[in-house]
Amino acid sequence: MNNYYSSNPRFYVGIDCIIFGFLEGELSLLLLQRDFEPARGEWSLMGGFVQEDESVDDAAKRVLAELTGLDKVYMEQVGAFGDVQRDPGGRVVSVAYYALINIDEYDRELVRQHNAYWVNIDEVPPLIFDHTEMVRKARALMRQKAATEPIGFNLLPKLFTLSQLQNLYEVIYGEPLDKRNFRKRVAEMNYIEKTDKIDKTGSRRGAALYQFNEKAYREAPKFKI
Amino acid sequence: MNNYYSSNPRFYVGIDCIIFGFLEGELSLLLLQRDFEPARGEWSLMGGFVQEDESVDDAAKRVLAELTGLDKVYMEQVGAFGDVQRDPGGRVVSVAYYALINIDEYDRELVRQHNAYWVNIDEVPPLIFDHTEMVRKARALMRQKAATEPIGFNLLPKLFTLSQLQNLYEVIYGEPLDKRNFRKRVAEMNYIEKTDKIDKTGSRRGAALYQFNEKAYREAPKFKI
DNA sequence: TCAAAAGTGTTAAGTTTACACCCATGA
DNA sequence: TCATGGGTGTAAACTTAACACTTTTGA
Numbered sequence: 001m002n003n004y005y006s007s008n009p010r011f012y013v014g015i016d017c018i019i020f021g022f023l024e025g026e027l028s029l030l031l032l033q034r035d036f037e038p039a040r041g042e043w044s045l046m047g048g049f050v051q052e053d054e055s056v057d058d059a060a061k062r063v064l065a066e067l068t069g070l071d072k073v074y075m076e077q078v079g080a081f082g083d084v085q086r087d088p089g090g091r092v093v094s095v096a097y098y099a100l101i102n103i104d105e106y107d108r109e110l111v112r113q114h115n116a117y118w119v120n121i122d123e124v125p126p127l128i129f130d131h132t133e134m135v136r137k138a139r140a141l142m143r144q145k146a147a148t149e150p151i152g153f154n155l156l157p158k159l160f161t162l163s164q165l166q167n168l169y170e171v172i173y174g175e176p177l178d179k180r181n182f183r184k185r186v187a188e189m190n191y192i193e194k195t196d197k198i199d200k201t202g203s204r205r206g207a208a209l210y211q212f213n214e215k216a217y218r219e220a221p222k223f224k225i
Numbered sequence: 226m227n228n229y230y231s232s233n234p235r236f237y238v239g240i241d242c243i244i245f246g247f248l249e250g251e252l253s254l255l256l257l258q259r260d261f262e263p264a265r266g267e268w269s270l271m272g273g274f275v276q277e278d279e280s281v282d283d284a285a286k287r288v289l290a291e292l293t294g295l296d297k298v299y300m301e302q303v304g305a306f307g308d309v310q311r312d313p314g315g316r317v318v319s320v321a322y323y324a325l326i327n328i329d330e331y332d333r334e335l336v337r338q339h340n341a342y343w344v345n346i347d348e349v350p351p352l353i354f355d356h357t358e359m360v361r362k363a364r365a366l367m368r369q370k371a372a373t374e375p376i377g378f379n380l381l382p383k384l385f386t387l388s389q390l391q392n393l394y395e396v397i398y399g400e401p402l403d404k405r406n407f408r409k410r411v412a413e414m415n416y417i418e419k420t421d422k423i424d425k426t427g428s429r430r431g432a433a434l435y436q437f438n439e440k441a442y443r444e445a446p447k448f449k450i
Numbered sequence: 451t452c453a454a455a456a457g458t459g460t461t462a463a464g465t466t467t468a469c470a471c472c473c474a475t476g477a
Numbered sequence: 478t479c480a481t482g483g484g485t486g487t488a489a490a491c492t493t494a495a496c497a498c499t500t501t502t503g504a
Contacts, residue, residue: 004261004262004314005237005274005314005315005317008237008274008275008276009237009274009275009276009277010235010236010237010238011235011236011237011238011275012230012233012234012235012236013235013236013238013307013318036229037229049230049233049234050233050234050236050307050318051233051234052234052316053309054309055307055308055309056305056306056307056308056318057307057308059307077304077305079302079304079305080281080302080304080305080320081281082238082275082280082281082282082284082320083280083281083282084278084279084280089229089230090230091277092230093238093275093281093318093320095305095307095318161483162483162484163482163483178467178468178469179483179484179485180468180469180470180484180485180486181466181467181468183484183485184485184486200475200476202482202483203474203475203481203482203483204474204475204476204477204480204481204482204483205473205474205475205476205481205482205483205484206474206475206482206483207482207483207484208483208484386456387456387457388455388456403494403495403496404456404457404458405457405458405459405495405496405497406493406494406495408457408458409458409459425502425503427455427456428454428455428456428501428502429453429454429455429456429501429502429503429504430454430455430456430457430500430501430502430503431455431456431501431502432455432456432457433456433457
C-alpha cells in the first residue's frame with residue numbers, strides 16, 4: 001500500500017438487503033428480528049460485512065444467499081449510507097441492495113434460523129439505524145425500475161396468470177389498474193407469452209398461464225406497464 | 226468496538242466526483258490529469274477519501290470544495306463501486322457523486338493547481354480505474370433526474386435566456402428540442418419567471434432574461450421538459 | 451439593408467383513460 | 478343455478494409532435 005492511501009482511515013463496509021417478495025397478493029419484505037447486538041430484539045434488514053476477497057456486489061449476493069439459500073437473484077444497488085453515527089455499534093459505511101425473490105423458492109429453514117419474517121410493505125415496523133430510509137429509497141427505486149423494465153417477473157413463478165401479474169403491478173405502484181387497459185398493454189408485449197396451460201386454482205373457469213420470454217424481450221425491449 | 230464487528234476487515238472508502246458544467250453551450254466535465262501515483266499522467270475524476278469524523282456525503286462535499294472552492298452545490302450520489310481490483314493502488318470502495326456547478330462561480334486558481342480541465346461530455350478521454358463507468362452512470366442518472374426535477378438551473382447563471390435553457394436541455398438529452406414546444410412548456414411553469422432584464426450579448430435584438438423561483442416551485446412542483 | 455437570434459399558434463397524430471358486459475365452471 | 482374470477486372493444490379526452498413566419502436591431 002502506498003503512502004498516499006495509507007494516511008487515510010479505513011472503515012467496515014456493511015451490506016444491507018431489502019428483500020422483496022410477492023406473497024398472497026401482497027408485496028412484502030423479509031425482515032429480521034435481531035438476536036444479536038447491537039439492537040438485539042429490534043427489526044432490521046438482513047445485513048453483513050464486505051470481506052477482503054469479494055467485491056461489494058458479491059458480498060451482497062452472499063449475504064442474500066445466507067438468508068435465503070438463493071443465488072442468481074435479481075439485485076440492484078440502492079446506494080451507500082455513510083452517516084458518522086448511523087450505527088451506534090461502530091463506524092460502518094453500508095451499501096444497500098434490493099432483491100426480488102420468487103417466494104416459492106427460498107429456503108424456509110434458513111429464514112427460520114435467522115429469525116426472519118415476511119412483512120407487508122405497508123406495515124413495516126420501525127427498523128434499526130437508517131434501515132427505514134433504505135427501505136423507502138429501495139421501494140422508490142424498484143417502482144421506478146418496474147415501470148420501465150420487466151423486473152416484476154422475478155417476483156412471480158415461471159407461469160403466472162394475467163390477474164396475478166396485474167395484482168403484482170398494483171401493489172408495486174400502490175394503485176389499482178384498469179383490467180382492460182392492462183391486458184391491452186400486455187398483449188402488445190410479444191415476449192409475455194400465453195402458454196397452453198391453465199391455472200384452475202384461482203377460479204372455477206380457469207385462467208390462461210403466461211410466461212416471460214427473456215430472449216424475445218432482448219430482441220424487442222419495449223416495456224411499459 | 227464490539228466483537229462481532231471487529232472480526233471483519235476494514236477498507237479505504239473513496240469519493241469520486243463527476244462534476245458537470247455548462248460551458249459555451251456544451252455540457253462538460255471537470256477532469257484531472259493526475260500528478261500523483263498511482264496512474265500519474267492519466268485522466269481521472271476528482272477524488273479523495275472519507276475521514277473518520279465526516280459522513281460520506283460530507284466527504285463528497287469536501288472533495289468537491291477542494292477542487293472548486295464551492296459549497297452548497299447540488300450533488301447526488303451515483304453509487305458505490307466495490308470491485309476487488311478496481312484500484313490497482315489498493316483495495317478502495319469508492320462512492321461516486323455527481324455535482325452540477327455554475328461555471329461562472331468556481332475557483333479557477335484551485336482548478337489550475339489541481340491540473341484540472343473542462344472536457345466536453347462527448348469527448349471524455351479514457352479514464353483510470355472504473356471512472357468511465359462512473360461517468361456513464363452519472364450521466365444517465367442526471368439525464369433522468371433533469372427530466373423530472375428542475376436541477377438544470379444549477380448549471381446556469383441566476384438569470385438566463387430561454388435559448389440558453391433550451392440549449393442546456395438539448396445537451397443534457399443529446400437531442401434537439403422544438404423551440405415552440407419548449408417555450409410552451411416553460412410558459413406553463415410559473416416558477417420560471419420572466420424578469421424585465423434583457424440579455425444583449427447573445428443577439429442584436431436581445432432576449433428576455435428569466436429566473437428560477439425555487440419557492441414558487443415548491444408550491445407547485447410540476448416539472449417536465 | 452441584412453444577418454442573426456428572439457419570439458409566437460395551430461393542427462394532426464398518438465396515447466391514455468374511462469367504462470360494462472358476457473363467459474366458463476365447480477360447488 | 479349461481480357465485481366467482483376470466484376475458485373482451487370502443488370512444489372521448491388529453492398529450493405530444495410537427496411545422497414557418499415575423500420581429501428587432503446593430504453592424
